[in-house]
Amino acid sequence: MTGAEGTAAWAEALVREHENQTVRPGREEQVLERVDRARRRKATVREEHITMAHGAGGKATQSLVEAVFLESFRNPLLEPLEDGAVFDAGTQRLALTTDSYVVSPLFFPGGNIGDLAVNGTVNDLAMCGARPLYLSAGFILEEGFPVGDLRRVVASMAKAAQAAGVRIVTGDTKVVQRGKADGCYVNTAGVGLLDRPGALGVAGARPGDAVIVSGPVGEHGVTIMLARGELDIEADLVSDTAPLNGPAAALLDACPGAVRCMRDATRGGVATILNEIARASGVAVVVEEDAVPVRRAVRGACELLGIDPLYVACEGRLVAVVDGAVADAALAALRAHPLGEGAALVGRVGQDPPGLVLLKTGFGGTRIVDLLVGDPLPRIC
Incomplete structure (x- = not known):
């Protein structure tokens, strides 16, 4: 069994495990219901003044975008809140x-x-x-x-x-x-x-899909933090800033019609991207903590500071959701590109609980990975 096949096997088993749990303990059910109610509330901005949290990419940013900007500028091109607007101009997209x-x-x-x-x-x-x-x-x-x-x-x-x-x-x-x-x-x-058929979007994830990252996460955010010189920590790290049009094109060419969405994991890191996907698609995203690639220096700095690498920004890494049947082909395409050599399958998409990201920890437990209110590393981009 290859590494990719082995990773796919545990991910599929984990999704089945959660989908087969039709009866949850009462406390867990209450927590999930509260999370769901909170997410269904209309976004509001309760603060009277802008704070740094509003620019961090987490819950405060989401509320600001939806309650102020989307409320005023609402239109079909803006409403998906993707990384860019896609539209027709004559015969071109x-x-x-x-x-x-x-x-x-x-x-x-x-x-x-x-x-x-x-x-x-x-x-x-x-x-x-x-x-x-x-x-x-x-x-x-x-x-x-x-x-x-x-x-x-x-x-x-x-x-x-x-x-x-x-x-x-x-x-x-x-x-x-x-x-x-x-x-x-x-x-x-x-x-x-856009010269390929089909459309990408965070609302396109389906149960059984595979979640892939194109390389080790958190390098940019930690590099910026250490470069400020405010902490007595030294590490041999550089920012991962890089253009991703090459690996993105390789992935799309290798898996035509099977790529649901792609996002670059900037502010808020991989965790924020996965939450956006889970929420927009109404699915569960189940991630294996040990499968997420993190360089040793990044992990060490994050442990010292009490920061989860999943929330730390990247500037040269993409998160892709692809049809589970093409997971191996997707990994091979990314790994064949110099900017995707460290690509890894980190999880699968399931049905339950909808709208949530679940992390299978290295200790065998499972926890919810939610959006942060703020960001421990402001002004990273």
Whole structure:
């Protein structure tokens, strides 16, 4: 039995175990009912002022997006809340996305705000199933920001765009007074072409599907945290920031019509992505903790800080849900690409309990993996 087949076997058995539990202990049933009621409530923002938690990618961000932005801008293209909007333009199908980058520090091991901005927008387009083509770049610069640092950022953006096969074709620059920003913020938007049939989306997961990650998780978030120098921890780590259009295309070509959705695990990490999938699809996602690839240095830093690697951001890893029948082919396609060599099957999709992510721990127990309210690592992108 191959490693992939063995992993698939335990995942299928775990899903069957949960689906066959028709009678739960009373306390467990009460907890699940409370979680379900809470998730069905209309999103509201109770705070009178924006907090850092609203930008962390967890529950506070979700509430802000749904109660403020979606409530005001609601339309069929926005409502799915995917990484980008997919629409028809004449005879072509296009994807459009935008993102802003406020990472601190601006320069970190393995990259800087420039290549992070390019890769992040390229990745959002790729997760829609699109072939990224063109990007815009907007800069908000603080008075006093060194021109030499700006040149480094721009050079990194040019190099990253070339590596991803995209062009930066338009942009904007604003300068604000000293003390009104943090050196440099970057906004990028991108457009890509969808030239494959079918549609991807977090609402497409089905029982029996396989959940795959393209490599070790948590490297970007931990690298940024250590680069701030606030903690007396040293580790040989660099950010995983990279363009994912290559491995995404390889996966789509190897499994035509069998890829349900793809997401890059940025703010909130893999755990947040899996919760979005479980909630949108009305399914259970069952993950094996020991199957999730985490580098030793990342795991060690997370243990010291009491952080779960599943919630730590990546900038060069994708999460894919594929038809369970093509799990081996999907893994092979990702592993054949340099950016997917560490791909692993980490779980399966089941029916019960709908809308929840369950983690089978290394100690043999099972726990719910929910969205975080905030983020222990702010300003990581």
